[in-house]
Amino acid sequence: MEEEAKHCPIGVYDSGVGGLTVVRWLHKVLPQERIIYFGDTARVPYGGRPRHELIEFSRQIMGFFRKQGVKFVIAACNTSSALALPVVAQESDVPLMGVIGAGAREAVSVTKTKRIGVIGTQATVASRAYACAVKELEPKASVYEQACPELVPLIEAGHRDGEIVEKPLKEYLQPLLERSIDTLILGCTHYPYLLVPIKRLAGPDVEIVDPAEATAREARDRLETLGLLSGKKAGEDLFFVSGDPESFHTATVQLGYTQRVEHVVIERYTI
Ligand code: DGL
Numbered sequence: 001m002e003e004e005a006k007h008c009p010i011g012v013y014d015s016g017v018g019g020l021t022v023v024r025w026l027h028k029v030l031p032q033e034r035i036i037y038f039g040d041t042a043r044v045p046y047g048g049r050p051r052h053e054l055i056e057f058s059r060q061i062m063g064f065f066r067k068q069g070v071k072f073v074i075a076a077c078n079t080s081s082a083l084a085l086p087v088v089a090q091e092s093d094v095p096l097m098g099v100i101g102a103g104a105r106e107a108v109s110v111t112k113t114k115r116i117g118v119i120g121t122q123a124t125v126a127s128r129a130y131a132c133a134v135k136e137l138e139p140k141a142s143v144y145e146q147a148c149p150e151l152v153p154l155i156e157a158g159h160r161d162g163e164i165v166e167k168p169l170k171e172y173l174q175p176l177l178e179r180s181i182d183t184l185i186l187g188c189t190h191y192p193y194l195l196v197p198i199k200r201l202a203g204p205d206v207e208i209v210d211p212a213e214a215t216a217r218e219a220r221d222r223l224e225t226l227g228l229l230s231g232k233k234a235g236e237d238l239f240f241v242s243g244d245p246e247s248f249h250t251a252t253v254q255l256g257y258t259q260r261v262e263h264v265v266i267e268r269y270t271i
Contacts, residue, residue, distance in 0.1 A: 006227070007234045009034040010219070011065035011073040011094075015044040016156050017251045018189035019076030022099065022212045023237075024255065026074075029216035030223070032230045034237060036068050040266065041243030045152040046079040047121025047188070054123070058084035062092050063269030064240075070094060071228050074219055076212075078103075078187050079121045082129035091271050095226065102218045103185050103211025104133035110207045111183040114141040117176035117206075120187030122147040130187055144179045148172045148188070155190045158251070161197050169194065173201050185209045240264045 012019050012026065016039050023035060038061055040046070046054060058080050065073055073096045075081045081098025089096040107116050118130045125147040134143050150168040159165050176184065184206050186192055192210045199208060223229045236259055241248045245261040252261060 005071050006230050008069050008071035009036045009238075011036050011038065011068065011070035012076050013038040013040070013061045013065075013073070013080070014077040014189055015040045015046040015079070016152070016190070017193075017248070018152070018155070020252065020255055021189050021192040021210070022074065022076035022215055025212040025216035026219065029213070029220055032233050033223075034230070034233050034235050036065065036070055037237065037239045038064060038264070038266070039239070039241045039248055041156075041241045041248055042266075043242060044156055045121065046077065047123050047147075047149060047152055049079075049123060051083045051123075054080055054084040055087050057266075058088040059091070059271040060266045060269045062088060062094065062096065062271045064264060064266055066094060066271070067269065072219070072223060072226070073097070074215065075099065076189050076215070078124045078129075078189060082124045082127040088271065095222065097219065097222060099189065099211045099215045100129050100133050102214035103187065103209060104130060104137060106211060106214040107183050107185050107209045108134060108137045108141065110209060111141070113180070113182040114138060115179060115181045115183070116141055116143050117179065117181035117184045118143060118145040118187045119148050119172060119176070119184065119191060120145065121152065122149050124187055130185060142179075144176050144181060145187075146172050146176055151194065152188065152190050155193050160193055165194055166197050166201070169197055169201055173198070177202065177206075181206060183207045183209060185211065187211075238262070242266045
C-alpha cells in the first residue's frame with residue numbers, strides 16, 4: 001500500500017495562473033513527481049473574499065483532489081494558505097501545506113537590515129500571516145505589508161509589463177521603499193510574473209523573495225519525511241480549471257506546458 005501511495009500525484013491549487021509559478025519550481029526540485037493542478041478561474045480573484053468563502057473553496061478543492069487520488073496537496077496560493085489552510089488542514093486526511101512558512105524563512109535568511117516588505121492580496125495582508133510568521137522566526141524584524149488589489153486581474157488578463165502594470169506597482173511599492181526595506185516578499189503566487197517591472201522599480205538594493213523555490217524544497221522534505229517521495233514520474237501532469245479551459249491553456253502554453261486543460265464543476269466536491 002505504502003509503495004503505491006508513493007506513485008500517487010501531488011495536488012497543487014490556486015485561484016488561477018499564479019500557482020503555475022510554484023509548479024515551475026516543483027518541476028525543478030521534484031521532477032519525478034506527477035502534478036494535478038487546479039486553477040479556480042471561475043472565482044478568481046480570491047484576494048477580496050471573506051475567510052468563510054475561502055475555507056469553503058479549499059474544502060471543495062481538497063474533495064476534488066481526494067477523488068483524483070493525490071497523496072499530498074500544496075496550496076500554491078498565499079490567500080488560501082493564510083486564511084483557509086489553518087482550518088482545512090485539520091479536517092483533511094491528505095496532508096496540506098502552504099507557501100507562507102517557506103516564504104517567511106527565506107526572507108529572514110536573506111535580510112541584512114531586518115526590514116522586510118510584503119506585497120500580497122487584501123486578504124493576505126489583512127490576515128498578517130507573513131508578519132506573524134516572520135516575527136516568530138526573527139522577533140526583531142520590522143515587517144511592512146502592502147495590499148495590491150489591482151495586480152491579479154491584470155496578470156490573469158495576460159499583462160506582464162508596461163505602463164498598465166507599472167503605474168499601480170509604483171504606487172504599491174512606494175510606501176515600502178520609503179521604509180527602507182532591504183527584502184521584498186512576493187506574497188502572492190501571481191506576482192513572479194511581474195518580476196521584471198518589480199525588480200526595476202524596487203532597485204538593486206532590495207532582495208526579491210519568491211517563496212516558490214523554498215516551498216518546493218519544503219515539499220520535498222515533507223514528502224521524504226512522510227515516506228511519499230516518488231522514484232519516477234508515473235504519467236503526465238493534469239490541469240483542471242473551474243472556468244474557461246481555453247484561456248487557461250493559452251497561459252500554460254506560454255510557460256511551456258502543452259497538456260490539455262479540463263473543466264471541472266468544483267462545487268460538486270467537498271472534503
Ligand atoms: N495567487 C493567489 C495568492 O497567492 C491568489 C490571488 C487572488 O486570486 O487574488 O494569493
